[in-house]
Amino acid sequence: MTNSPADQAPKRRSAIALTIFCGFLVVVLCAVFALGVWQVERRAWKLDLIARVDQRIHAEPVAAPTRADWGNITKENDEYRRVTAEGTLLNDKESLVYAATALGAGYWVITPLTLADGTSVMINRGFVPTDKRDVNTRLDGQVSGPVKITGLLRLNEPGGTFIKSNDPANDRWYSRDVDAMAAKRGVTDIAPYFIDADATANPGGFPVGGLTQVSFPNNHLQYALTWFALAAMVAGLLVFVLRSELRRRR
Numbered sequence: 001m002t003n004s005p006a007d008q009a010p011k012r013r014s015a016i017a018l019t020i021f022c023g024f025l026v027v028v029l030c031a032v033f034a035l036g037v038w039q040v041e042r043r044a045w046k047l048d049l050i051a052r053v054d055q056r057i058h059a060e061p062v063a064a065p066t067r068a069d070w071g072n073i074t075k076e077n078d079e080y081r082r083v084t085a086e087g088t089l090l091n092d093k094e095s096l097v098y099a100a101t102a103l104g105a106g107y108w109v110i111t112p113l114t115l116a117d118g119t120s121v122m123i124n125r126g127f128v129p130t131d132k133r134d135v136n137t138r139l140d141g142q143v144s145g146p147v148k149i150t151g152l153l154r155l156n157e158p159g160g161t162f163i164k165s166n167d168p169a170n171d172r173w174y175s176r177d178v179d180a181m182a183a184k185r186g187v188t189d190i191a192p193y194f195i196d197a198d199a200t201a202n203p204g205g206f207p208v209g210g211l212t213q214v215s216f217p218n219n220h221l222q223y224a225l226t227w228f229a230l231a232a233m234v235a236g237l238l239v240f241v242l243r244s245e246l247r248r249r250r
Contacts, residue, residue: 018245025238029231036227043220056081057214061150067119070192073155078193080214081153085195087115089123091142093185094135097173101127101211109207110176110194112187113149120187122178122194123149126207140204151197152212 157175199210
């Protein structure tokens with residue numbers, strides 16, 4: 001006795017649906033597994049980055065990049081490099097950036113340093129609490145004459161933070177946007193980076209330097225294991241579906 005076309009139609013639809021579902025599971029499996037592999041690669045990259053940065057911050061300081069080198073500065077090769085710069089601080093052109101540190105809430109004091117070649121680099125001289133916002137409360141720290149600054153090279157932070165945008169018109173700063181600060185203060189030939197000054201004490205005790213937080217979240221192994229676990233679950237579901245179909249046909 002042969003099955004009629006009417007009897008065969010539901011079987012064909014079932015077979016098509018099963019094929020589509022299994023194909024979907026295969027696509028999901030490949031995608032999830034690929035994400036796991038990507039996280040493993042990201043972990044290797046992050047570990048290499050941490051090692052390189054750790055080496056930089058403990059190395060002997062080198063001269064800060066000059067104008068001829070500005071175009072070659074990259075985050076991967078230069079950020080957190082220990083550098084020195086010599087020049088004169090333009091204390092009357094400092095900017096204050098909102099900051100939250102281990103010492104509490106307050107401001108980073110960002111001051112242009114004019115170099116011998118006429119260019120300038122912004123110096124994050126360090127932290128002052130809110131009661132030291134007014135420069136008249138920390139006049140001893142307004143160093144005049146030639147100075148030598150040692151610290152960590154940091155790249156420009158344009159625009160502001162994820163939560164708040166810089167407001168140059170009202171002189172409100174939430175990130176260390178050296179280009180915008182220089183434009184606001186009329187400083188030209190500004191380097192595309194700033195220097196976080198080290199903990200060398202300033203006269204009067206303020207600003208307080210050496211508070212740079214060097215931290216790189218590294219959760220890639222956890223993420224990779226999660227993706228691989230999901231891949232195993234999808235693979236298990238695919239095997240279960242195929243075995244169930246084989247048993248049904250038998």
